[in-house]
Structure formats: C-alpha cells, structure tokens
Amino acid sequence: MTQIGDSGPVAVLLNPSAGRGRHRDALPGVLERLRATGREVTVLPAGSVDEALASCRGAVASGVSALVAVGGDGTIHLGLQAVAGTGIPFGVVPAGTGNDFVVELGLPDEPVAAAAAVTRALDGGSIRKVDLGRLTDAGGNVRWFGAVLAAGFDAIVSERANRMRFPRGPRRYDVAIVAEMLRLRPRRYTMVLDGVEHQLDAVLVAVGNTARYGGGMRITPDADPTDGLLDVVVGGRLGRVAFARIKPHVYQGTHVGHPLVTTYRAATVELRAEGIVSYVDGERAFPLPVTATSAPGALTLLA
CATH class of the missing domain: 2.60.200.40 (Tumour Suppressor Smad4)
Known part of the structure; x- marks a missing residue:
C-alpha cells in the first residue's frame, strides 16, 4: 500500500438508478461523507453512457485527485475506462445488485460502509495497485x-x-x-x-x-x-x-x-x-x- 498527498477536488460518477434504485436514499449520505474530507466534490454529468464516459475522462484530464464511482458494476466499468493506466486514484461505492468486482477486491459491498472506507483512504492518502484486463x-x-x-x-x-x-x-x-x-x-x-x-x-x-x-x-x-x-x-x-x-x-x-x-x-x-x-x-x-x-x-x- 502506498500514499497519495494530493488534496485536490474529487469527481463523482453517480448512478441513482443502480440496483433498481434500492440504495437511492443512501446516496446523499455518501456525498456528505466525501465532502466531510474538506475536498471539493463534483458530481459529474451523466445523462447517458456517452456523457458519463466523456465526463469521467474530462475530469481525469483536468487533474482531479480522485474519481469515485457510485453505482453498480456498469457504473464502475465506465469509471475504469477513464482511470485505467493514469495513476488517478479510483474509489468505489457499490449500489448495484451484483457488485462482483467490489467483492473480489475485498471492499465493502454496502454503500455507507464503502463511502466510509473511501473517505478514510482519502484522508489517509492510501492506495493500492491492482491489475486490469485490456481488451483490444x-x-x-x-x-x-x-x-x-x-x-x-x-x-x-x-x-x-x-x-x-x-x-x-x-x-x-x-x-x-x-x-x-x-x-x-x-x-x-x-x-x-x-x-x-x-x-x-x-x-x-x-x-x-x-x-x-x-x-x-x-x-x-x-x-x-x-x-x-x-x-x-x-x-x-x-x-x-x-x-x-x-x-x-x-x-x-x-x-x-x-x-x-x-x-x-x-x-x-x-x-x-x-x-x-x-x-x-x-x-x-x-x-x-x-x-x-x-x-x-x-x-x-x-x-
């Protein structure tokens, strides 16, 4: 595990309809926890898949200190397209039904607990590197x-x-x-x-x-x-x-x-x-x- 020191803004890709909306009520609390770090938190425009992907890539290119995906496996997958290979830290708050990737990484699979873990990582500047698959x-x-x-x-x-x-x-x-x-x-x-x-x-x-x-x-x-x-x-x-x-x-x-x-x-x-x-x-x-x-x-x- 290594450290990050950047205290810059955090971009959030948010999908309130993930998991058929069953975690919708928890999402304001997730954002509140992230803002409690003292960092600027920006929720990215995501009216469509293309807009969400463009928003994530734009945020990464602008130099955010982290990108956090809040949603199901599809939302997380979109976020990966923007951060893969960039070194920009990626946080995951699962709100879907499967949450396969999150479980396999040993991360919390409940939104509030996951948001707390992401917040601790931001406060402590802690990251770890994991592999991805690259499909061509x-x-x-x-x-x-x-x-x-x-x-x-x-x-x-x-x-x-x-x-x-x-x-x-x-x-x-x-x-x-x-x-x-x-x-x-x-x-x-x-x-x-x-x-x-x-x-x-x-x-x-x-x-x-x-x-x-x-x-x-x-x-x-x-x-x-x-x-x-x-x-x-x-x-x-x-x-x-x-x-x-x-x-x-x-x-x-x-x-x-x-x-x-x-x-x-x-x-x-x-x-x-x-x-x-x-x-x-x-x-x-x-x-x-x-x-x-x-x-x-x-x-x-x-x-």
Whole structure:
C-alpha cells in the first residue's frame, strides 16, 4: 500500500438508478461523507453512457485527485475506462445488485460502509495497485475490464437478451437462457495463449482478471488481480444436460473439476470465433476476434 498527498477536488460518477434504485436514499449520505474530507466534490454529468464516459475522462484530464464511482458494476466499468493506466486514484461505492468486482477486491459491498472506507483512504492518502484486463478488437479499439470477459454461452445469452423487447427486466435473461439452451452447440474457437495456439470446440469461454461475474458466479475461481495474469476457463463439448448440471457449480467455483472443463493462465489471450460478441464486466464489448492482455497495476485503487 502506498500514499497519495494530493488534496485536490474529487469527481463523482453517480448512478441513482443502480440496483433498481434500492440504495437511492443512501446516496446523499455518501456525498456528505466525501465532502466531510474538506475536498471539493463534483458530481459529474451523466445523462447517458456517452456523457458519463466523456465526463469521467474530462475530469481525469483536468487533474482531479480522485474519481469515485457510485453505482453498480456498469457504473464502475465506465469509471475504469477513464482511470485505467493514469495513476488517478479510483474509489468505489457499490449500489448495484451484483457488485462482483467490489467483492473480489475485498471492499465493502454496502454503500455507507464503502463511502466510509473511501473517505478514510482519502484522508489517509492510501492506495493500492491492482491489475486490469485490456481488451483490444481487430480495429485497435480498447476496452478495460476489472472482472471477467465472457465469450461463450453467457455472452450469447446477453446478446439475445439485449435484442429482446419483451419481457422487461431480469425476466428477459431467463427467457434468453431457455432459448439459447435449446440452441446450445459447441463452437469452434482459435485461442492463442502467450503465442501458443489452441484449436478447440467449446460452449463456454471466460477470461478472468477476478473470479466473479453475473452476481456471484465464480467462473474463473482462481483468478488473482495482482498476479499479472488472466485465468481462462473453457467448457468444451458439453451437451444440454451436462451443461445444465454444471451451471449451479459455478457459484462455488467447483465446475472447474468437471472433465470437460479446462483451465489456463496467460498474460495475453487471443480469441477468434464466428458470430460471437464479447461482454466484459457484463457490458457489451467487441465482436471476436479480440485480444485480452493483463495490465499489471493499471488501477490505482483508494483502499
């Protein structure tokens, strides 16, 4: 753990609708705690995803002493795009439903407790460095991720759910899962791990900087965001019955013991397959082919 001495302004990316608004009443108290540090606190304009991202990047470019994201995994993901690799300290106050990245970093998953922890870190000037994943598409576009890159069944389900107009809310994902289970089939992947090529058929491919995604599923259970490596989990030629049986084990991370599940570890992971759009931290990213690279210490975390 190292120290920061800057007492300059703090920018806050705030999403009051995170977690379907269940922590909305706590948000004024969060801002009050941050202001109690004596620093200027600015809530960034965030009327849309594009505006939120531009606001975060503008704040970082202006030289704020820290950026604090208050919201769910999507809000945190947006903040990462602005602070990754800059050295600007990043604070996290989770107010979503999954909070996967926060839990894996050992941070408080309740807003008031998290705000108190961020405030102590600001007052004490304490930070620690953790790794991020850096995702690049064929055109050179970059997306940073803190938790997991999905490039198999779960990404396909998310893509279907995002196209659906009915039903609304979480039920869309339930319907999308059923629909894609009926269509389940292994797909041919080319995977290159630190320059070594693998040809494989798989229904599930996940690349983790941390262990969890999807609200508690430990898909890459041994991933460590301080080791400079990415963990890869591949579910091979699993049929519908075997896949349905293995899914519940993901919450404990014991699915990796199945004979058709293979694990790898690499600093750089290249993935190629037809008809797959990747998702990172639950957000839509790039169509394959993509390259994921571990970026050691790319995140400066207030902790």
